[in-house]
Amino acid sequence: MIERNRFLDVLSHLVLVLGVAVVAFPVYVTFVASTHTMQEVVQAPMPLWPGAHAWENYTVALFGDPSGSGATPAVGRMMMVSLITALVISFAKISMSLLSAFAIVYFKFPFRMAIFWAIFMTLMLPVEVRIGPTYQVVADLGMLNTYAGLTVPLVASATATFLFRQFFLTIPDELVEAARMDGAGPMRFFKDVLLPLSTSSMAALFVIQFIYGWNQYLWPLLVTTEERMYPVVIGIKRMISGGDAQTEWNIVMATAMLAMIPPALVVILMQKWFVKGLVDTEK
Amino acid sequence: MLIAPQVLVICVFFFWPALQALLQSVQQSDAFGTSVEWVGLANFERLWQDESYLESFQTTAVFSCLVAFLGIGISLCLAYFADRVVRGTLIYRTLLIWPYAVAPAVAGVVWLFLFSPSIGVVSYALNQWGFEWNALLNSRHAMALIVMAAVWKQISYNFLFFLAGLQSIPKSLIEAAAMDGAGPWRRFWTIQFPLLSPTSFFLLVINVVYAFFDTFGIVDAATKGGPGKDTAILVYKVYFDGFKAMDLGGSAAQSVVLMVIVMALTVVQFRFVEKKVNY
Numbered sequence: 001m002i003e004r005n006r007f008l009d010v011l012s013h014l015v016l017v018l019g020v021a022v023v024a025f026p027v028y029v030t031f032v033a034s035t036h037t038m039q040e041v042v043q044a045p046m047p048l049w050p051g052a053h054a055w056e057n058y059t060v061a062l063f064g065d066p067s068g069s070g071a072t073p074a075v076g077r078m079m080m081v082s083l084i085t086a087l088v089i090s091f092a093k094i095s096m097s098l099l100s101a102f103a104i105v106y107f108k109f110p111f112r113m114a115i116f117w118a119i120f121m122t123l124m125l126p127v128e129v130r131i132g133p134t135y136q137v138v139a140d141l142g143m144l145n146t147y148a149g150l151t152v153p154l155v156a157s158a159t160a161t162f163l164f165r166q167f168f169l170t171i172p173d174e175l176v177e178a179a180r181m182d183g184a185g186p187m188r189f190f191k192d193v194l195l196p197l198s199t200s201s202m203a204a205l206f207v208i209q210f211i212y213g214w215n216q217y218l219w220p221l222l223v224t225t226e227e228r229m230y231p232v233v234i235g236i237k238r239m240i241s242g243g244d245a246q247t248e249w250n251i252v253m254a255t256a257m258l259a260m261i262p263p264a265l266v267v268i269l270m271q272k273w274f275v276k277g278l279v280d281t282e283k
Numbered sequence: 284m285l286i287a288p289q290v291l292v293i294c295v296f297f298f299w300p301a302l303q304a305l306l307q308s309v310q311q312s313d314a315f316g317t318s319v320e321w322v323g324l325a326n327f328e329r330l331w332q333d334e335s336y337l338e339s340f341q342t343t344a345v346f347s348c349l350v351a352f353l354g355i356g357i358s359l360c361l362a363y364f365a366d367r368v369v370r371g372t373l374i375y376r377t378l379l380i381w382p383y384a385v386a387p388a389v390a391g392v393v394w395l396f397l398f399s400p401s402i403g404v405v406s407y408a409l410n411q412w413g414f415e416w417n418a419l420l421n422s423r424h425a426m427a428l429i430v431m432a433a434v435w436k437q438i439s440y441n442f443l444f445f446l447a448g449l450q451s452i453p454k455s456l457i458e459a460a461a462m463d464g465a466g467p468w469r470r471f472w473t474i475q476f477p478l479l480s481p482t483s484f485f486l487l488v489i490n491v492v493y494a495f496f497d498t499f500g501i502v503d504a505a506t507k508g509g510p511g512k513d514t515a516i517l518v519y520k521v522y523f524d525g526f527k528a529m530d531l532g533g534s535a536a537q538s539v540v541l542m543v544i545v546m547a548l549t550v551v552q553f554r555f556v557e558k559k560v561n562y
Contacts, residue, residue: 008467012364019361020378023438026393029404033321058324096292113532115290124292130542132525132534133303156292167466215386218522231338233386237504249396256389263384268377275380 034254036059042054057254078232083262084218085150085231087255092155093209094202101164102190106176122158127179135222149223150231154216167201168194185262204277207270211263232259304538327536336520336537341515342426347494349430354437354490355483361438363447363471376446383439387497391504394432399545412496420522422513424507429514437493441486488552495544517541 034057035050062076066164074272098187103109104116143149219262220231230238236259239252330336365375380386382390397405452475499518506514515523522539525534 005467012367014366016361016371016375019357020375023379023382023435024388026397026435029397030393073546085396112325117291121298129301130538131522132306132538133300135526136301136303152292211384215384215388215500217386217388217503220528221503233388233500236392237388240395240504245450249402252392254289254397256392259389260385263386264381267381267384271377271380273307273445278440280441 005232030256034244034257035248036250057250058258060254062258075232075235075258077228078118078230078235079250079258079262081147081150081229082214082231082233084147084258086210088147088151089154089213089216090206090209092151093157093160094205096155097160098155098164098195098198098202101161101168102194104161105165105168106186119156119158121160122156131135131218131222134234138223144223147228147229150216150220150229151213154213154219157209160209163201163205167198171197200276203273204272206277207266207274208277210266214263247255301542304351304535304542306535308466314489316481327539330533330536330540332473333533335528337516337539339515339517339520342514343363343495346426346430346433346498346514347491348438350433350494350498351487351490353430354434354441355486357434358438358441359445361478362442362449363475365442365446366449372446376443379442380439382436387433387436387500388504389500390432390436391429391501394428394435394501395505398428422510424510425510425514429501429505432505433494436501437490440493441490444482445479448479452478464498485552488548495548 030052036057062079063074100115100119104112110121112203138144138153141149143152175193176189179193201202215233216231217233217237220234221237224230224234232255236252236255239248239255290477346521360529361379365372365379368375385393395404398404456460456474456478465473495516497516498516499522502514502519503515517537518541521537524537
């Protein structure tokens with residue numbers, strides 16, 4: 001039995017509380033700033049307690065402010081773009097990698113290993129290192145400022161394909177044989193046996209990919225040039241391009257809160273799958 | 284065929300552009316793309332002689348070292364204590380993991396706001412204590428700013444892995460050491476830390492990759508590579524040279540260099556994964 005140490009127990013909680021406080025502090029300040037008027041926020045020591053203007057700020061942020069001096073664009077629209085992009089990316093990734101893993105594991109066809117290695121190679125080519133040429137391809141295909149341009153180049157996923165491949169390899173052969181004995185064709189087997197078995201992997205991947213899709217920055221920065229196609233992450237960046245004085249920090253901070261809430265909710269509500277997804281995809 | 288969509292996407296958006304990058308890196312074209320000239324390795328040579336590129340390399344190295352070591356250190360500390368507490372581990376975990384969900388660019392904006400020289404809360408406090416903070420003028424401060432933002436975002440990830448690693452260490456080992464009279468400090472360094480070394484090494488690679496590639500949003504939002512070029516990490520420079528300065532050949536050559544780095548890191552990572560199986 002390990003000795004009990006009162007001092008260390010207290011210290012543990014102290015350190016953890018401190019850690020949580022430091023981690024939460026920036027977001028707390030963001031929240032506070034989003035509840036004040038612009039004048040209150042930009043005066044040097046900003047108030048550290050929530051103010052009374054939350055409702056106005058969030059409405060302005062969400063629906064835009066056609067009358068004011070800043071004329072901020074509506075974030076509601078951007079949130080929709082982000083949401084659609086993130087959902088399309090995560091669903092497309094999951095279904096595409098399910099299908100390819102299924103094909104690689106259960107069918108014999110020429111170049112099977114070559115294709116497998118080709119998928120593997122994509123791990124080594126993150127968007128960041130090939131932005132220029134990829135942009136050219138997308139521009140040539142006429143996909144700038146479309147949802148297709150935002151999502152399609154990002155839907156190939158080596159990690160997800162691997163994850164499903166590893167998972168399919170653990171499924172006993174007896175199960176495949178049993179399905180065949182019962183007269184199930186390959187697609188039937190896929191639908192009735194593999195899909196139900198992989199739901200937890202799918203949930204885990206969904207969380208990771210949703211966050212990945214929502215938080216994309218560099219790629220949307222390149223392919224979207226019109227305001228109606230900005231995801232919310234880009235929108236925030238555009239709002240602060242002026243100096244300190246012109247930026248309506250209270251609205252920017254309200255937008256930042258809005259941009260953080262959906263992925264944070266997904267992480268916290270689906271914590272179990274999130275942890276599983278992180279651990280699985282990195283193995 | 285079932286695999287067709289995946290292969291199509293990979294070919295069109297991965298291999299074709301990568302080939303293009305390779306091709307462009309040995310060509311020189313003018314700003315309008317009207318004339319293309321074969322220049323061999325001249326672009327690479329030019330990179331090698333380019334002061335600002337070498338500086339950017341240095342910046343990236345400093346940045347990723349700081350991010351990796353600070354991030355790993357802080358989260359190891361937090362994970363150790365979270366593993367110790369009897370009750371509430373789950374609550375602390377919930378409270379610590381959500382920064383993972385925050386977009387890098389949003390994190391950059393939030394930290395910029397906290398540390399903005401004229402209106403930021405923290406910079407105000409620092410100035411009150413007599414510390415002259417200005418991330419817009421002082422490059423060290425700017426570096427500190429992006430490092431803090433990057434570490435803040437990455438703590439949750441490291442924390443989760445360390446916590447999982449600590450919880451998988453058999454309790455009997457720790458108890459045996461305690462019976463032999465090893466105090467908590469000694470137990471940590473002689474048992475838990477060595478057993479965590481595979482996790483730590485894995486996280487080191489992941490954190491370096493993160494600092495190299497995923498922090499573009501933080502840099503662009505918080506400092507825009509400034510002041511001057513003092514926080515322009517390599518990825519930022521590829522973007523800037525290719526899309527702002529329109530130097531396609533140079534940008535492509537930089538892309539190729541980055542590809543080589545990613546490949547090296549990936550190989551290291553997989554070597555390690557194989558080793559871990561034997562562990």
